[in-house]
Amino acid sequence: MAPELQANILKSHGRRHTAQLFFRFGHGQQPAARLFLEEFAHTEITTAQQQQADTAQTKIDGQQRFVVTLLLSAAGYAYLDVPLDKRPGDARFAGGMKAANADLLDPPVATWDGGYQGAIHGMVLVALGERTRTRLDQHVRAIVKRLRHKSPKGDRLATVLCVEEGDSIQNDDGQDIEHFGYVDGISQPKFFVEEMAGLDTTNWDPLMPISLVLTPDPAGSVDNSFGSYFVFRKLEQNVRGFKEREKQLAKELFGDETSELAGAMAVGRFENGTPVTLSDDDVRIHNIPIPKPDLGKLNNFNYDTDPGQRCPFHSHIRKSTPRGDSVGLGDTLEGEKNRMMARRGIIYGHRFVHPNQAEFEEMPTKGVGLLFMSFQRDLAAQFEFIQRQWVNNAEFSRATPPTGLDPVIGQGPLPDGVQRYATTYGDPASTQAASAFGGFVTLKGGEYLFAPCMCFLRHATSAATQQQMAMQH
Ligand code: HEM
Incomplete structure (x- = not known):
């Protein structure tokens, strides 16, 4: 064909x-x-x-x-x-x-x-x-x-x-990043066996x-x-707003506004692409070299042993690809995977200071963002389902207590005290609700x-x- x-x-x-x-x-x-x-x-x-x-x-x-x-x-x-x-x-x-x-x-x-x-x-x-x-x-x-x-x-x-x-x-490792500074485009469905080598x-x-x-x-x-x-x-990105909110969250959760863990918990990966759900030990066991990680290896994970105490349920990557979280909620793993899209986006907007180096005042509040593009066989079952039923849905993937919106692309009411994070990494008893994180990405136009x-x-x-x-x- x-x-x-x-x-x-x-x-x-x-x-x-x-x-x-x-x-x-x-x-x-x-x-x-x-x-x-x-x-x-x-x-x-x-x-x-x-x-x-x-x-x-x-x-x-x-x-x-x-x-x-x-x-x-x-x-x-x-x-x-x-x-x-x-x-x-x-x-x-x-x-x-x-x-x-x-x-x-x-x-x-x-x-x-x-x-x-x-x-x-x-x-x-x-x-x-x-x-x-x-x-x-x-x-x-x-x-x-x-x-x-x-x-x-x-x-x-x-x-x-x-x-x-x-x-x-x-970034310095030659990987594509988006304007908030995170490596993007790691997790994709693959269609050719040769891409699976190794x-x-x-x-x-x-x-x-x-x-x-x-x-x-x-x-x-x-x-x-x-x-x-x-x-x-x-999708326009208010970079300054997002990075400021990351700092506030770090202070709120860990008493340390320089902690990178807060932003990583919102996105689901650290800036260099390491998934938050993988602990240092996991990364060592998988023999993944840090700080120049093999991004392919950093996609071999799911959330089976992580009921939110490492990667929060509302984090961007967990909301948009739940890797099994929706099994039992009327979906099978196969059905859930059938909702994936081939993402083909690229960022827009010129910046004279590199996103990973910009000081707070050097970060744009508008004029930069992501041209999100994706291919799928069915708009309602894939893109729209992900945006409506997962990302924008405060009750996905948990209704009690509700999970809250995706901090990156969630749209809808965003009350404080809903999105929850473990303040001690890996300890479910330390999970607490925090003030709302979201509203830094704005749709400026689009089409099917x-x-x-x-x-x-x-x-x-x-x-x-x-x-x-x-x-x-
Ligand atoms: C400005 C807007 C956005 C930003 C900054 C952003 C950022 C990111 C980042 C940093 C990742 C992690 C890299 C990776 O796993 O490939 C990611 C993954 C992903 N994003 Fe976004 N994204 C945005 C918009 C969207 C939209 C609109 C959708 C769909 C409704 C979406 C769906 C996904 C999916 C499906 C993944 C892969 C998650 C996984 O398989 O683990 N993103 N995004």
């Missing part, structure tokens, strides 16, 4: 820099829009097969290669007049992210960045692994020009609503079937044409999209012809 599938779904593009370009086709431009999709599929889009070949080639010649993908929203499918039975059928996709606003407890659309407030038809992702953005930006400008092309009558093919620039930052999976096996993220594309015209549902969320199979895009005009013929009958 690899020639029919777009890149970046089964394996991350892994590039340092990206551009996410959101567009809306112009009024009455359907024929030109379909032609654009066909040409773009032939000339620009990277298939999963190409991605694999490029990775191998880059290992040989060191040359960096672009990854380009194109995704459509439900409004985009409707605009293109794709027959209803050929459109991706997920009900949440059909509504779009704005329709999910109340369910997700998201901030009102009127507070989002302007580019996201109106209808979005699609997104183009361009990624490149070079040190600077120069060649990437040139390429993006050329795509913007194609999209804004004017017909002889003066009508534009599309409006470019916004272009988000993603630029990864690495991994100990006794406590957590990340190998998942590709059906976790792929679904047949109803518009596919050849066998094995698959697509994937995509979540995009621009679908990565169509290549054959639909390559034959976008003939798909439209079929539709017109069907209408004439």
Whole structure:
């Protein structure tokens, strides 16, 4: 299926820099829009097969290669007049992210960045692994020009609503970090056996079937044409607020505002990626070198022997991947793992002082954050379930006493005295409730999209012809 599938779904593009370009086709431009999709599929889009070949080639010649993908929203499918039975059928996709606003407890659309407030038809992702953005930006400008092309009558093919620039930052060990300073992207479902080489999976096996993220594309015209549902969320981070709260919590719990354990308990991992649930002894037993940990090894854990006295139930990673906490609450471990997503996010916003070195006054309160992106086969059962039933749900995974919200991305009422932490690491008797931690991440816009199979895009005009013929009958 690899020639029919777009890149970046089964394996991350892994590039340092990206551009996410959101567009809306112009009024009455359907024929030109379909032609654009066909040409773009032939000339620009990277298939999963190409991605694999490029990775191998880059290992040989060191040359960096672009990854380009194109995704459509439900409004985009409707605009293109794709027959209803050929459109991706997920009900949440059909509504779009704005329709999910109340369910997700998201901030009102009127507070989002302007580019996201109106209808979005699609997104183009361009990624490149070079040190600077120069060649990437040139390429993006050329795509913007194609999209804004004017017909002889003066009508534009599309409006470019916004272009988000993603630029990864690495820590001293060369690992990608997010703006609060923590290593990110460690825990992912894996789809290729070769990625499992050397991994100990006794406590957590990340190998998942590709059906976790792929679904047949109803518009596919050849066998094995698959697509994937995509979540995009621009999440602004108030770094200063978060780091200040970490310090206050450290003082409240341990009487020492320099203790890194408080922040680690909120996230579920220390800044260098070590899971809080693994004690020093565990880390030694697993022979994990600190401070340059082997991140793959740091994913072989679960919470079976940790009823909250090491890693709090509400910590970000425990809420978003409970690794068995939901077994018995109507879910099996297999069912729970079926909710995982392939995360493909990248951070945005320029910082002149490295996140791991910034003094308090040097930390931004806005303008930086995470472009959260994920692939899944079912929006309601995966992204939305995680955000609504786990992250935003104070009673998951324990109702008495309630667990509280995820301090990183939880949305909803955030009372003091609910989130609980063990003040002596590993001692359940020392567990106490603390003042509320949360509210430092704000949604600035987003959309649900679908990565169509290549054959639909390559034959976008003939798909439209079929539709017109069907209408004439
Ligand atoms: C600004 C927002 C966010 C920040 C700063 C953030 C930060 C992090 C960090 C530091 C990790 C640990 C690294 C790892 O295990 O890979 C992590 C893991 C994770 N995050 Fe986030 N994240 C954010 C948004 C989200 C959102 C919106 C979701 C989904 C609703 C999400 C779901 C996950 C999942 C599923 C994991 C893996 C947990 C595991 O498997 O143990 N994150 N995040």
